[in-house]
Amino acid sequence: MDRIIIRGGKRLEGRVPISGAKNAALTLLPCAILTDQPLTLSNLPRLADVDGFGHLMNGLGISTSIAGAKRKGVVGRAMTLKAETIVSTTAPYDMVRKMRASILVLGPLLAREGEATVSLPGGCAIGNRPIDLHLKALEALGADIEMTAGYVRATAPGGRLSGGRIVFPIVSVGATENALMAAALARGESVIENAAREPEIADLCRCLVAMGAEIEGIGTERLIVQGKDSLHGADYRVMPDRIEAGSYACAAGITGGDLLLEGANADDMGAILSGLSEAGLQVTHEAGGIRVKADGPLRPLSLSTAPYPGFPTDMQAQFMAMLALANGTSVLTETIFENRYMHVPELARMGADIQVHGRTAIVKGVEKLTGAPVMATDLRASMSLILAGLAAEGTTEVLRVYHLDRGYERLEEKLSAVGADIERDGEG
Numbered sequence: 001m002d003r004i005i006i007r008g009g010k011r012l013e014g015r016v017p018i019s020g021a022k023n024a025a026l027t028l029l030p031c032a033i034l035t036d037q038p039l040t041l042s043n044l045p046r047l048a049d050v051d052g053f054g055h056l057m058n059g060l061g062i063s064t065s066i067a068g069a070k071r072k073g074v075v076g077r078a079m080t081l082k083a084e085t086i087v088s089t090t091a092p093y094d095m096v097r098k099m100r101a102s103i104l105v106l107g108p109l110l111a112r113e114g115e116a117t118v119s120l121p122g123g124c125a126i127g128n129r130p131i132d133l134h135l136k137a138l139e140a141l142g143a144d145i146e147m148t149a150g151y152v153r154a155t156a157p158g159g160r161l162s163g164g165r166i167v168f169p170i171v172s173v174g175a176t177e178n179a180l181m182a183a184a185l186a187r188g189e190s191v192i193e194n195a196a197r198e199p200e201i202a203d204l205c206r207c208l209v210a211m212g213a214e215i216e217g218i219g220t221e222r223l224i225v226q227g228k229d230s231l232h233g234a235d236y237r238v239m240p241d242r243i244e245a246g247s248y249a250c251a252a253g254i255t256g257g258d259l260l261l262e263g264a265n266a267d268d269m270g271a272i273l274s275g276l277s278e279a280g281l282q283v284t285h286e287a288g289g290i291r292v293k294a295d296g297p298l299r300p301l302s303l304s305t306a307p308y309p310g311f312p313t314d315m316q317a318q319f320m321a322m323l324a325l326a327n328g329t330s331v332l333t334e335t336i337f338e339n340r341y342m343h344v345p346e347l348a349r350m351g352a353d354i355q356v357h358g359r360t361a362i363v364k365g366v367e368k369l370t371g372a373p374v375m376a377t378d379l380r381a382s383m384s385l386i387l388a389g390l391a392a393e394g395t396t397e398v399l400r401v402y403h404l405d406r407g408y409e410r411l412e413e414k415l416s417a418v419g420a421d422i423e424r425d426g427e428g
């Protein structure tokens with residue numbers, strides 16, 4: 001297994017090209033199921049999860065072709081998907097267990113074919129990740145749902161879903177995405193209340209509209225969808241990745257650096273940018289993106305994760321690494337997932353002083369971190385270890401970097417280009 005080796009202590013300075021958003025790409029890809037015409041997605045990040053999703057789509061009978069050569073320094077690529085005919089409506093366990101976002105084919109398959117059989121995703125490192133809200137949403141659109149042998153089997157009476165009213169008791173990004181894609185082809189009007197408002201949801205809505213869908217209230221918690229008999233193809237550009245941008249902003253903070261996050265969209269990053277400013281970083285909006293510059297010692301924060309527009313749970317681990325070196329004590333509260341502190345014991349091995357009490361982590365700033373061999377456990381935890389390694393004295397080896405490859409395109413290349421001493425070694 002690969003490992004990443006970092007010799008820390010280098011101040012990062014320069015431009016980091018921000019890739020297309022992983023969490024937008026993973027809900028835009030299944031949109032191709034909703035039409036028999038080609039859907040071309042550009043600015044797709046080169047990530048293991050995007051490749052994995054492409055293979056899942058191939059298994060359903062959807063052709064995928066990549067355009068755009070892999071050139072150093074150039075991020076992203078275009079993929080054209082065509083679901084002329086669906087040859088299978090089953091997403092098998094061995095695909096879904098590796099990538100729980102596979103559950104996002106459930107709504108589109110049900111909408112297009114009137115049936116879908118998708119393996120239950122199971123849990124992951126950060127929590128048990130149920131899908132009850134996805135299933136209730138589809139039932140509100142008329143679907144019959146049964147569970148057999150670890151699979152969800154959904155059918156639409158008469159082969160087509162009917163518009164309905166979906167009221168989410170808690171905000172769920174994935175369930176909102178499945179509901180939107182299903183409602184787009186349902187008969188009649190659907191209303192989705194307490195919908196997730198993450199920018200990736202708005203990106204999905206804009207792509208569906210480009211395909212001929214009719215959606216009101218984009219960006220709000222109340223979405224009204226007029227179902228169509230069919231959708232057509234489109235060319236759509238994936239939004240920039242706000243979490244990747246926020247992660248590299250933390251790299252500037254933790255190394256006392258100065259980075260331009262090329263292509264980042266400040267409109268998607270309100271809570272992240274406020275957190276960075278509160279921690280003492282200079283954040284300025286420039287023509288090419290967002291500039292984040294360290295400006296004196298890091299200041300401690302009190303942060304609580306929340307659904308958008310609150311502080312994103314996907315940024316909690318990265319902020320924790322940065323705040324491990326702040327002048328004072330920070331308090332982080334994780335309200336979304338029940339086990340998203342797997343990075344704490346690894347950061348502690350590098351000298352961080354962090355106490356976890358239930359959902360709350362108390363981070364006492366220390367003078368320095370020391371490089372050590374550490375273990376990645378999930379995607380964002382892995383990034384927090386990379387960040388700590390960039391600032392630590394000595395050498396850090398991050399093992400199990402396949403977690404990182406799921407969400408950060410060309411990480412070593414982007415960090416080396418701004419002065420990090422970082423390399424990947426296949427011996428891990």
Ligand code: EPZ
Nearest residue numbers: 023026101129130131132133134172173174314336337379
């Ligand atoms: C999406 O996951 C993201 N993944 C996650 O990013 C992100 O952390 C999460 O949204 C929250 O913003 C993708 O977009 C591929 P949820 P999702 O449904 O849709 C509970 C990363 O690092 N819940 O909004 O699975 C759930 O357990 C990943 O990029 C139910 O109870 O998240 C959680 O506590 C990690 N029942 C809360 O809701 C359900 O049916 C929010 O989950 C669904 C969710």
